Amino acid sequence: MAETRESLKKLLGFHGGFVVTGEAENGKEAVALAKRLRPDIVLMDINMPVMDGIEATRTISVELAMTTAVVIISVQGEQDYLTEAMAAGARGYLVKPFSADELVSTIRRTHDMEIQRRAQLMPSIPLQGKLGRIISIYSAKGGVGKTTIAVNLAAELGKERDRKVVLVDLDLQFGDVAIMLDTSPVRTIADIAREEEVDSETVEACLLKHNTGISVLASPLRPEQGETVAGRHVLAILKLLAESYDFVIVDLAQRLDDISLAGLDMADIILLVASTDLPSIKNAKASIEIMESLGYESKMIKLALSRPSREHGLDISEIEKTLKRKVDVQIPNEERVVFPSVNKGAPFTISSPTAKVSVAIRELAKIISPPGKEDAVAKRGFGRGKPGPRKRTAGILAWIFSMFLNG
Ligand SMILES: Nc1ncnc2c1ncn2[C@@H]1O[C@H](COP(=O)(O)OP(=O)(O)OP(=O)(O)O)[C@@H](O)[C@H]1O
Numbered sequence: 001m002a003e004t005r006e007s008l009k010k011l012l013g014f015h016g017g018f019v020v021t022g023e024a025e026n027g028k029e030a031v032a033l034a035k036r037l038r039p040d041i042v043l044m045d046i047n048m049p050v051m052d053g054i055e056a057t058r059t060i061s062v063e064l065a066m067t068t069a070v071v072i073i074s075v076q077g078e079q080d081y082l083t084e085a086m087a088a089g090a091r092g093y094l095v096k097p098f099s100a101d102e103l104v105s106t107i108r109r110t111h112d113m114e115i116q117r118r119a120q121l122m123p124s125i126p127l128q129g130k131l132g133r134i135i136s137i138y139s140a141k142g143g144v145g146k147t148t149i150a151v152n153l154a155a156e157l158g159k160e161r162d163r164k165v166v167l168v169d170l171d172l173q174f175g176d177v178a179i180m181l182d183t184s185p186v187r188t189i190a191d192i193a194r195e196e197e198v199d200s201e202t203v204e205a206c207l208l209k210h211n212t213g214i215s216v217l218a219s220p221l222r223p224e225q226g227e228t229v230a231g232r233h234v235l236a237i238l239k240l241l242a243e244s245y246d247f248v249i250v251d252l253a254q255r256l257d258d259i260s261l262a263g264l265d266m267a268d269i270i271l272l273v274a275s276t277d278l279p280s281i282k283n284a285k286a287s288i289e290i291m292e293s294l295g296y297e298s299k300m301i302k303l304a305l306s307r308p309s310r311e312h313g314l315d316i317s318e319i320e321k322t323l324k325r326k327v328d329v330q331i332p333n334e335e336r337v338v339f340p341s342v343n344k345g346a347p348f349t350i351s352s353p354t355a356k357v358s359v360a361i362r363e364l365a366k367i368i369s370p371p372g373k374e375d376a377v378a379k380r381g382f383g384r385g386k387p388g389p390r391k392r393t394a395g396i397l398a399w400i401f402s403m404f405l406n407g
């Protein structure tokens with residue numbers, strides 16, 4: 001029932017730190033949605049109209065064996081059904097009524113076991129494609145240089161000829177990526193959101209090939225078109241892109257909405273950009289606290305100071321003390337290089353590779369892609385990662401499919 005799903009969704013979000021990205025009324029709908037969005041976990045009720053939970057579990061377990069695990073829910077006394085569901089491929093089960101703790105721990109345990117199971121199977125599975133690293137660039141304050149960093153970092157990474165780099169503009173209202181690359185996109189992320197299914201062909205068809213060699217997924221041409229894009233589109237798009245690109249650089253808007261949260265949630269590395277003024281540091285501190293409360297691992301957050309001013313800015317050691325972390329990289333203020341680059345739409349890492357600001361971006365590229373580690377990224381294989389949760393304490397995009405939990 002819808003209201004039960006709603007309360008469960010809240011519970012999973014607040015209590016478990018999961019992202020619930022979809023729900024379905026019946027087994028048939030659940031199968032179709034699961035095929036489209038490939039969630040990590042499906043919570044499936046046994047008793048459902050149209051197609052029952054056991055049949056839906058069987059289909060998902062066979063067809064999505066390497067992406068999606070089913071946790072089945074039954075009521076007490078349905079022991080036979082439960083056995084049947086496990087035989088149909090369910091990886092975990094919950095018996096109603098269950099507590100919030102049981103729910104959360106079952107999802108986590110099932111997910112962790114799934115990751116380990118897939119890792120065991122890995123050697124015998126041909127690699128479907130490289131799995132790239134997603135770097136999401138965020139600042140709680142506008143105008144600090146996020147897009148400048150995103151564009152130039154992508155161009156820097158793209159200098160290696162055999163590296164595939166894609167830059168995604170998730171500032172859906174006022175994205176500047178296309179203009180900073182002097183391009184006029186015909187298709188944008190809004191065109192993907194309009195399609196019924198987010199598949200790799202659709203995503204690929206909406207990318208723009210830039211003359212630096214990188215690909216770009218532009219933000220909508222008009223601010224109101226951004227409203228068609230939802231968090232679930234972003235999750236699906238980033239997941240697909242990471243399957244075929246080595247680096248997915250994501251430029252986020254300042255607002256912490258479901259779009260930005262989806263961008264952060266999918267990230268392997270979050271680059272938090274701040275400037276050396278008090279409001280920016282205050283907002284950076286609040287952002288770090290939010291990220292920690294969301295369960296992001298501290299080590300996946302990197303701190304960039306943009307345009308630090310020795311004369312007028314806050315002292316770096318004070319900033320580090322306030323934020324309780326070290327500054328990973330400083331991007332110097334170099335208007336002479338940056339302004340013409342922004343106005344011409346030509347990345348300075350290409351046009352002025354020896355400028356101080358370009359050297360700093362190169363340093364940043366090394367931080368996010370340490371030498372010798374790249375192969376590991378490319379070969380790490382299925383399921384976006386090693387055994388165990390990727391970053392959240394739970395690390396799951398949980399989906400609820402038709403829940404009738406009152407019983
Ligand atoms: N390192 C730098 N040196 C000099 N000027 C810079 C530097 N980085 C950014 N700028 C200037 O600051 C302006 C704003 O930068 P940018 O658009 O990258 O910020 P943003 O954080 O993406 O802003 P928004 O919040 O609007 O998305 C740029 O147009 C550029 O002129």
Ligand SMILES: [Mg+2]
Nearest residue numbers: 146147171176
């Ligand atoms: Mg920007």
